[in-house]
Amino acid sequence: MLNLLQDEIASGGSRVIAVCDDPATTDTRPLRRQQVEQLACAKAGEAVRTLGRDEDGVASILIDLSCLGRQHIGGLFAAVKDLAQEGPVDLQIAYSLARFVKPPVQWSTAIRRIAPVNSEFAGWTAAPDNPIELVIALGYEKGKAIGAAEYLEPGDTWLFVPTSPEDKYLREVQAQNKELLLERQTKQLGYEVLSPVDAYHALLSLVRGMRNVARPILLPFGPKIFFGLSLLVAMVIDEAAVWFVDGENTSSSDMGQPSLHSVIMGCRIEPVRESAASG
Numbered sequence: 327m328l329n330l331l332q333d334e335i336a337s338g339g340s341r342v343i344a345v346c347d348d349p350a351t352t353d354t355r356p357l358r359r360q361q362v363e364q365l366a367c368a369k370a371g372e373a374v375r376t377l378g379r380d381e382d383g384v385a386s387i388l389i390d391l392s393c394l395g396r397q398h399i400g401g402l403f404a405a406v407k408d409l410a411q412e413g414p415v416d417l418q419i420a421y422s423l424a425r426f427v428k429p430p431v432q433w434s435t436a437i438r439r440i441a442p443v444n445s446e447f448a449g450w451t452a453a454p455d456n457p458i459e460l461v462i463a464l465g466y467e468k469g470k471a472i473g474a475a476e477y478l479e480p481g482d483t484w485l486f487v488p489t490s491p492e493d494k495y496l497r498e499v500q501a502q503n504k505e506l507l508l509e510r511q512t513k514q515l516g517y518e519v520l521s522p523v524d525a526y527h528a529l530l531s532l533v534r535g536m537r538n539v540a541r542p543i544l545l546p547f548g549p550k551i552f553f554g555l556s557l558l559v560a561m562v563i564d565e566a567a568v569w570f571v572d573g574e575n576t577s578s579s580d581m582g583q584p585s586l587h588s589v590i591m592g593c594r595i596e597p598v599r600e601s602a603a604s605g
Contacts, residue, residue, distance in 0.1 A: 345370045345398050367401045374405035384594075385409055388418040391550040392584070396570055399550065400443030403557040407446055410561070410595040417595055421551040422588040423519060426494040429466050429502070439572040440474055447560045449567025451541050457481030459540035461532065463517075463556070464488065464506075465548030466498040472506045474545055474571050481540060484532060485510050488548050490519040491587050499548065519549045522591040526555045530562065537565040544568045551589070561595060 344364045365373065377385040387409075389402055409415050442448035460480035462471050464487055475483055485506065489496055500507060507514065515532070517525035529552075533542045542565055546553040553568075560566040 341373070343370050343373060345394060345402070367398045370398075371401050371405035374402060375408050377409060379413060383413045384416055385413065386416040386418075388420060388590075389554075390420040390422075391554050392420070392422040392424075392588075394550070396550065396553055397443060399553055400447060400557065400568070400570065403554070403561070404444055404446035406595065407561050411597050413597065415595045416592065418590055418592045419522070419551070419554050420588065420590045421519075421522070421549070421554075422584045423490055423492060423549070425583045425585045426492040426498075428494075429468065429498065440477055440569060443557075443568050443570040447557060447568040449541065449543070449560070450564045454541075456539065456541050459536045459542050460484070461486065461529070461542060461544045461556075462506075463544075463546040463548050463552040464499050464503050466495065466502045467547055468502045470571055471503055471545070471547055474569075475506065478543065480543070482536075483510055483513060485514045486525075486529070486552065487514055487516050488519050488552070489516055490549070492585060517552070519551060520587055520589045522551050522555055522589060525552065526558060526591075529555055530559050533559055533563055533566050537563055542566045545571065547571070551591075558593065558595075 342362045344362050345367050346364050347366065374387060377387060379385045387406065389399075389406075391399055394402070406415055406417060458478055458480040460475060460478055460483040462475065462483060462485050464471055464485055483506075485503075487496070487507075488499065515528055517528060519525075529544075533544070536542050542563070544556040544560065544566060546556045546568065556566075556568045560568050
């Protein structure tokens, strides 16, 4: 993905930051003409919050979700949310679809932690007694989706099912979530991984419809592009919370090989959000 942006990065004088778990360093190996900074997530968030703006007062950033851990994605989007409080942000979200790799036979269903990805995306409601309404984007993590649904005991549950050129992935998603799919046959929506704008509007419309009568919780398993879209929706709708499930077999990054398919979605984030009170 970064190779596609080399010329734009070099000509625009942009910073390139690799988010990592290790102590911050500066990579001495340039990416063609551009040096890559290696920063811990907290430091990368600080860099986002202090981004400069152009002559029109707009800050610009591109985040490639492909190899970022979900908690790192949550941290960066929290920083973007803070940045947008001061003025408009042009955000581009990049995603490279991984080649299908069959999950391990001995896949643990253990859940060590289930909670909002961070405090910025914990959701807000004036009606805490409203029931939870759960939106799950399915992946092929065995037992994670149904385990999370049983833990949260929602009043209702909607499922988003991914389709992509990697057809084997959909079959594995269906196999690993067979029970949940049978239970929620009338509460399923398909989304195309490489059409994130359509997926965003479908999710936004669904959450808008439930926020006045329920507390929406978004649980985006599967392709990380939907995790990013869920965070965008939560930036728009205060009541929406984005949760993260951690457990064995939950890796911090995608270890698979990239496919030939990738997508970049652009949006402008303004310092205004919706709430139920504002309609």
